[in-house]
Amino acid sequence: MIVRVAVGELRPGYELWRPNREKAGSVTTKFVLVFLLVATAALAALIAITGFSLMTGGSGMSVICLIYAALYAFFAFLVFRWSRGILPVAAALSMILAIFCAVGAGSWFERDKAGFDEAGLSSSLLGTLVVILGLLQIVLIVVALYGFNQEWQVEEERPIGSGEDYGAGAAPSGSAAQPV
DSSP: OOOOOOTTOOOTTEEEEOGGGSSHHHHHHHHHHHHHHHHHHHHHHHHHHHTTTTSTTTHHHHHHHHHHHHHHHHHHHHHHTTOGGGHHHHHHHHHHHHHHHHHHHHHHHHTOSTTSOOOSSOHHHHHHHHHHHHHHHHHHHHHHHHHHTTOTTOOEEEETTOGGGSSTTOOOTTSOOOOO
């Protein structure tokens, strides 16, 4: 007898289990991604706030940088909640931000001469932060795509209460678990 269950519903007596989220590699990747996203948000906000008046294109580029900071903070929240779908979006926006950093870093170093206005931080320090932000984006792209391939979305049903006795790592049926 075949029992039909609507999508998103569980059969009575079964629970939803996401085995790939329990792997040490997936947990580590998630926390590295959250760290990289928060670091990107903090650096982008620091650069935008301290260099607000001096950014090329007026304050428009600073506003874009602040929007990036807010987006990356939101992405960190979503990744912390195991949202796998945001990873390619974060990787794509990181590529754009890396290009902005590559193009704009030189202008901060050129301002480190007599006669130029100073920002909240020294121009050479802001240039260094922009370079670090660009390199951080390359690392973020690699880790985001690695996390995307870990299949955090895979779901399985297992009998309620079976916990560690069922699925990956379970002892073959008919044999007792071996002591460690």
